[in-house]
């Protein structure tokens with residue numbers, strides 16, 4: 001299909017409209033014009049016209065209409081690694097991933113991989129992505145397929161002696177990319193994680209981002225190995241850094257305290273994971289106004305544990321859901337993340353009333369928008385917001401739909417969205433993504449096969 005820009009005002013009618021900003025509307029209507037939402041309410045009360053002329057009717061029938069889903073944390077360029085790094089402990093997992101990036105994969109691989117990642121997301125109703133990468137592929141792929149997002153440019157550098165060079169490279173990459181930013185696709189920075197970034201580099205990025213008005217994303221408090229390094233200067237990351245000639249000592253009471261000392265605990269910073277956040281950490285993160293990307297599938301698959309989501313929500317945190325990379329998930333499916341988020345919290349607490357489906361769906365929409373600082377534009381269906389809409393076929397959840405949010409969250413995993421609009425332009429319909437080169441999936445499969453062979457050789461060698 002070709003991207004379909006909807007001209008003139010449209011009245012989108014659906015069996016259910018879930019504005020997230022308010023209760024579900026049975027037999028509801030959303031009126032859009034261009035890239036904006038004009039009106040949301042019961043169909044019987046929907047205005048017939050709008051500034052711009054008479055409205056056209058689009059009857060979606062037995063559908064559930066929601067805001068576009070917001071995936072607060074992705075690594076779109078790593079889509080080709082799905083199934084490629086199974087059953088490794090965290091240190092071996094990230095070392096193998098990094099070696100594959102450096103020794104095997106090409107810019108063309110990352111380009112295809114990112115395009116496929118955005119396409120899979122759009123097909124699954126994700127209209128906004130918070131992506132971190134050390135190359136331009138996700139930024140370009142978001143622009144090419146008309147999705148919305150923040151492309152956080154990653155910077156690495158565990159050796160304080162590398163700090164100035166890392167900052168120069170980061171600034172050059174950000175400047176080059178900023179010239180091509182659009183209202184939909186923006187630029188941020190991502191000092192990767194405490195085990196891959198020195199304290200000096202964290203502080204330098206914090207100062208640079210503040211000066212330039214750039215949003216920041218950091219992986220934080222993800223693993224026990226990270227705690228060992230930060231709190232005690234021990235464990236596999238400490239051994240690895242010492243072997244490279246980098247001095248290692250205890251740095252802080254924990255990763256959140258380390259980021260606070262670097263000046264990164266502030267509004268405009270997205271903290272990715274926060275699995276091992278203490279009660280005091282939760283309070284500090286919320287008081288600082290940071291966003292949190294909760295990635296339940298990735299955290300469970302890599303054996304990191306379950307983040308204290310209920311504590312973050314009780315404290316009023318700006319929490320969204322993230323799929324993380326396909327190397328640690330392996331599905332780009334935010335409804336599945338919402339389901340797992342509920343199940344993990346309820347299983348741990350022994351309570352059935354924790355995190356109702358409507359709240360979990362809010363995490364996948366408004367929560368992600370708040371975590372990324374985009375809540376003025378997306379995350380809910382409200383007049384004045386961007387026309388990022390997703391229609392889900394109610395029958396695809398198995399039916400009958402007694403509770404639309406529960407149908408999506410508990411029975412919607414794996415669903416392809418029926419209609420997906422970003423800023424009023426249709427970008428996907430029933431799994432078909434507008435503008436995706438049909439050769440891309442095959443090329444990504446080839447790259448994945450090369451990676452499997454490379455790993456086989458490495459094991460044999």
Ligand SMILES: [Zn+2]
Nearest residue numbers: 075219324325
């Ligand atoms: Zn990540």
